[in-house]
Amino acid sequence: MTLTLALVPRRAALLAGRDQRLEVLVRASAGPAPDGHRRPRLNLALVIDRSGSMSGRPLEEAKRLACRMIERLTADDHVSVVAYDDRVHVVAPVQPAGDPNRFRPAVMAIDSGGCTALQAGWAAGAEQAARRLDRADLSRVLLLSDGCANVGETDPTVLADQCRRMAAAGVSTSTYGLANEFNEHLMTAMARAGGGIARYGVTAADLAEPFDEEFELLSALAARRVRVALTPGPGVGLDVLGGLPHEDGGWCLPDIAFGAAAWALVRLDVPAALTGEGPDRPVPLLQAHLKWQDPEGRPAHDEARLLALPALPWAAYQAVPEDPEVVRRVDELRFAEVERQAAEAARLGDWPAVERALEVARDIARDHPWLQASLRTIEELAHRRERERLAKEAFYGAAARSARLVDPDPFMELRGFDPNVEAARPAFLRRKAEQGRNLRPIDPDLDEPTDPTTDPDESPEGLGDAIRRRLRRRRPKGPPASQR
Template sequence: MNQPAVEFNVSRPIPPFEPNTADLVLRFTMPLPVNPAPRQPLNLALVLDRSGSMAGPALKLAKRAAQHAVRQLGPEDRVSIVAFDSTVEVVVPSTAVTQAETIVQAIEHLRSGNSTALYAGWVAGMQEVQSQRHHYSLNRVLLLTDGLANVGPRNPDALASQVAQALGTSVSTSVIGLGNHYNEVLLETLALSGDGNYTYVEEPSQLEAVFTAELTGLQSMVGQQVSLGVEPEAGLSVMEVWNDFPRTSTGRLKLPHLRAGQPIEVALRVRTAGIQGQGRTLRLRLAWTDVVSGQRLRYRSAVTLPPLAAVPFLPAVASLVTSLQLARLKEQAVRATERGDMLGAAQSWQQAEGTIRSGLSSGLSLQDDDLALQQVRDRLAHGDQASASKLARAQNYTRRQSKGQTKS
């Protein structure tokens, strides 16, 4: 079993903070293979919204992106094409990609229709993937929509429960939201429940790059359904998980996929009690499903922290923690705006801007966060609340998932 490298950095927090507290960044990295093996075969369903709102350039570019994705697959891969409006059509049942151009032509014939039966479209794609599911293949539904689910089930929690059940059979779900009329809460919830990715695409011209990134991510994956248990010894407590990762039913953190050579960073705030000047140990349990064997693997390690009163201030740690705190503030501002609490939203935006100004003056690396915040504020200044909400949520999602900023 390839074992992840576990590194950590601990820093004195930015004031104000409680005595004997510190910010801790854990970094997990799977090694690059010495002798790379052939990648795992993919078993994909591309589920495309062809409702009336997709008519014109949006559907044309969505078809082009799907065709580009098919052409990147090989004969060892399988793909199905599902289209939905008020009804669902399995355009191409799950098939080995031995004649990519035949599949490409089937996609080309798609035409726009009526309403948005999002759930039924996802179910059809999931069933196509499950019909050819194997432990040695990467099984995923990739759903693209530009609108609100208005036919069939549409409650986020109910749909997320179905997506989570599919994940229990090793079928994951990624979602792409196009434009400014879809339900971003629903799509992000589906991606988190389905152990996939959520991507906000503002312009149809970006779709091809997004489909490519999704395939590239699948092809570099070595572990999925990743969880982390954090067990502090007596006298040490975890006060915050700055990433705001969702939790498993047993309370462990749900982490992003493990990819060879790409670190996952987890930021915590910890506090000690009892004997001053004494170091403490944090026990870690990382678990994941290996994409080659399908087995559930576990790796246990521990980090021993120095006495927290003596730790130095590390700008790199402070920059990451501050970036994650900014994600929280943006989330609070967006939710306040959606509730109609404009005073609460203004206070959160002001606090975020103050945090950035203070951090930059202290030498923290927050330039990307500053740009990301201004992109959201610019949309709000022009009255484009829908775009601002989607961009802010997408930025926060990518930040929490140890990814780069989402830009316009």
């Protein structure tokens, strides 16, 4: 398996005689899965918060999500289940999956307890996964929590560093935040350092789709620990945008699935002095080099790519069109930055600042249906003054836009935004208008709880609610869950 690296400039030319900035899309694509592709053997540690705040419906739904995940594994996979409050309980030690009935009683017997020893729970999950590192291609801790770490080690810097070290040793970490109280900065930092994904759900039922996304991504995994090393040409300034971490001599891209691409956006500062050689002497601007691990952990790399562009006079330069994919990515990153500002302002309860950020967002989203749909969600939350919901939705929205997998075919990403079409795509390529809500039809087993504080007749309907209701209406009626 190999990745294809492409360097796509916003405009395939420089303007002669001017200092200028140029955005370049760095895209690493994996082709479709080869015939006979066998998905990697998985070794998952499901770590479930059972602190007091999870009692009742959230814990019941979390347990059912865990059982669903276990049901999707086969006898070649390994799985373990850890529950934690202020103490850790290894509910099911690491063992071959394949017979979900062996796990179900133990998982369903998890009950709620006290505080949130998040680090202890995560580390116990990491220990379970580490025990079967040699019998799996991919080992990962899936950490689900609805609260802030308040027992044991709680320093986010330490926790993220521990996730980074475990990832380097072979056990990655994904985090799932639930509802409004968890620390999204901590959960995102852990997943980013731990080489996994960070998602959140308004309810536990809303985590069904992120769990599916994780499973589909791991099943179709083509490359992990993807790093791109970027070297600017002589005299050229280079900035990498979007808050990507830098490790192992390269910028970290997300894990890549077959039929998907990861990307980074860079901004080059090109001084006028470099553009005076004429159109026949392309200016060397950027060299890129990709390295990664295949699903079995074997290192791989590609040949270095070089971007060099001619410097043209004004008229000829203007005739070179802008690349629509790069323009789209630039706008998405600008939108993400505004979302981050809105999230921070909402956290402080600074609604005028939220409004100012949304005003900028409206301008950016003008020609982007997906951004418009996301904006409507945030506007709705701002209208209702839902501080925590807005902070989380905007924060995770920004993260989704800054580091997401895309279809390698630019056309697929440039068409409009239709939630029904998105629901039919692989979960890891799906664009969502509401990060904390399911987009696809909800499993009746995981039906949403009714929020007793919200009157559905008086509460304005969010976009996600409307989509879900439409999809439910289209869903063919099947036998009740108890008969299946």
